[in-house]
Amino acid sequence: MERGQLMPRRALILLTAALMLAGCSRSASTPAATATLPEPSVRTVEAPDPEATTAAFLEAWKQRDYAAMYAMLSPLTQDGLSQEDFSARYQEVATNAAIVGLDYAIVSSLLNPDRAQVRYRLTLHSAAVGDLVRETYMDLNLHDGNWRIAWSETTILPELAGGRGLRLNVVTPPRANIYDRNGQALAVQMTEPTVATLWIVPNQIGDEDAESAMLSALASILDRRPESIQAEYDAIRAFDWMTPLGEVTLEELQRVSGTLADTGGVNWSTYQGRYYLGQGLAPHAVGYVAQIQAEQLDEYLQQGYPQDAFVGQNGLEQIFEQELRGQPGGTLYLTDPGGDTFEILAQREFEPPFAVYTNLDRELQRHVRDAISSFTGAAVVLERDTGAVLAMASSPDFDPNLFDWHNAASNVGLQEIIQQNQPLINRATTGAYPLGSLFKIVTMGAALDSGEFDPGTIYNCGHTFTELAGVTLNDWTLERELPAQGEISLVQALERSCNPYFYHIGLELFEVGMPNALREMAEGFGLGQLTGIEIDEAEGFVPGPDHLPEAVVDPWAARDAVNLAIGQSYLQATPLQAARYVAAVGNGGTLYRPQLVNRLENAVGEVRDVFAPEAQGTLPLTDEQLASIQQGMVAVVRADKGTARRRFLGLNINIAGKTGTAQTGNEFTEPHSWFGAYTYEERENTPDIAVVVILENIGEGSEWAAPVVRRIIESYFFGRPISLYPWESQIGVERTETPTPEDNGGDGTPEPG
Secondary structure, eight states: OHHHHHHHHHHHHHHHHHHHHHHHHHHTTSOOOOOOOOOOOOOOOOOOOHHHHHHHHHHHHHTTOHHHHHHTBOHHHHHHSOHHHHHHHHHHHHHHTTEEEEEEEEEEEEEOSSEEEEEEEEEEEETTTEEEEEEEEEEEEEETTEEEEEOOGGGTOGGGGGGOEEEEEEEOOOOOOEEOTTSOEEEEEOSSSOEEEEEEOGGGOOOHHHHHHHHHHHHHHHTOOHHHHHHHHGGGTTSOOOEEEEEEEHHHHHHHHHHHHHHOSEEEEEEOSEEEGGGTSSHHHHOOEEEOOGGGHHHHHTTTOOTTOEEEOSHHHHHTHHHHHOBOEEEEEEEOTTSOEEEEEEEEOOBOOEEEEESOOHHHHHHHHHHTTTSSEEEEEEETTTOBEEEEEEESOOOGGGGOTTSTTHHHHHHHHHHSSOTTSOTTTTOOBOOGGGGHHHHHHHHHHHTSOOTTOOEEEOSEEOOSTTOOEEOHHHHTTOOOOEEEOHHHHHHHTOHHHHHHHHHHHHHTTOTTHHHHHHHHTTTTSOOOOSSOOOOOBOOBTTBOOTTOOSOOOHHHHHHHTTTOTTOBBOHHHHHHHHHHHHHTSEEEOOBOEEEEEETTOOEESOOOOOEEEEOSSOHHHHHHHHHHHHHHHHSTTOTTGGGGTTOOSOEEEEEEEEOOSOTTSOOEEEEEEEEOOOOSSSOOEEEEEEETTSOOIIIIIHHHHHHHHHHHHHSSOOSOOTTEEETTEEOSSOOOHHHHTTTSOOOOO
């Protein structure tokens, strides 16, 4: 015991001696220094916010960014769950519950040094059963200074714990119909097999008498001329090839089925689905439905659509898909891990869909379609003082019924569509063309607005224009071997479409320091911008010094201004845009939004989106300037030397118009033929209209487009076409002989550009 007490004392003595020796040694060499110790400090790192991590995860879920969500999971969670399985689980829930969106709110959080739990309220928006509101939680672990999510299926819904799933039974009402302005059907949903598709096998047709009876019966139910039906199969008469004819209701077919059975050649079958009357009277405007495409499948499944559903693929059918479909209802079930149902999570009744009532006039639409059916081109008819679209046709067109695979003629018919000249393109709204002389209305407006010209300004309109150094441009009278037009006023220049006068305007505005005048006036007329119609459209393009196509490297020059003045250069406009500004000239200067839709109405009488004229702007002209343009357009169809006078002889309707012939830049093709017109009848119960027609690569404006416009105006005011085209032997039947020059020109000689 004593030994254990002495040992520490000895060690202490030795340590003291050593320190004394060290002190002596230091004092012998350097002065002693006082040691200074640093102040003690505490360094802290702020813990990350688990609520911010939770919100970021939920925000990524809103965006369906499953990769970003997976990256926030804890390493342990990722070890047991692949990114593919994680994404598939969220996609499965979204599809099985028809989840179209979500919202969330953080409720509370519990925080430990390395663990946290955040509670949040989740609202899942289901297209079939409404909102699912649940409060659930998320566990988080701190890893490398950041919160990571210890994920479980309760993060989605508390009920999904233990590998449970969801199953949805959707109830959708029949798709609503599309009607014209008078309540006449354009597209009807048939709930029973009452649509009959007809086709001919040519070598099964009987003798000549049988064929005549067959053609007569078909013409009566298809609303087509026997000659046009016969033309469908004439070239393959000796073969057993199937030639689709079109679709009718079973009731219509039954009227002539006995005759068709006796004559041979005609076959038919019935189906149910979407039925477009008249083989599609306005397919580009109304659109069509088809089965969900592969690239659309995920999107539509998450909206509660069955995989084999038919959805709008174009036109109003696509734009108003949700309204025409209605609010679906259904029941959402909870299933056990084996897939058996054991609980209802949510239910909702469906709501009726809204039928679309258009501004289209079905009978006028039929006549307009037929008027351009033998051409490639487009026609637009607007109510002049409101912008309502009364008719819109694009040719070639197509039969929208063929997109339903239940239609026995679908496969053959779609192959024929593919072989045509791009019939699915809506040339009325998305076809962009140079306007040719139809643009001279705009050029005259720019001339008047500039102050450099007035309606009576005289210019000598010769055969050639030589004001551009080294360049000679011709008037149309030179090619026609007609006398030069001589000294004429600006109003007469529009009436006679004098190219040199308008070349002169373009050059004059450029040289006096107004190089943008034509472009600015064109924009004031609504060109180079969307009209706002409900369906797809092209913006077009109006060139100018600071606005040229990307591929153009040369700066804007006098030559460009001269070409633009007659509607050429890089100008691109749609027939709809042209119809809108022609209507504005006629109504006193107001540019209205073209509108296809009159109203939406459901089966219980609820009405939405009622049509009302929507003024979008005013032509940048004074009343006097506008009156001068109107005077020139009236003279086009009324004056002795008006370029379209001969085309409207004998038509007792007040019309103002303008011809146009647009070069395409290809010397081997004919120019595009334009005519734009408005009426000024001012009748109490028959609103005035504006009509624009373009026929591609066919020839001059007054030879081709003007007669078509006349036919459309006749159909509108008289209910049917009255006069023959110069190339017809009867309405709808082309003559076999070549038309003579007098048939196509006479004293109302048209201009080429």
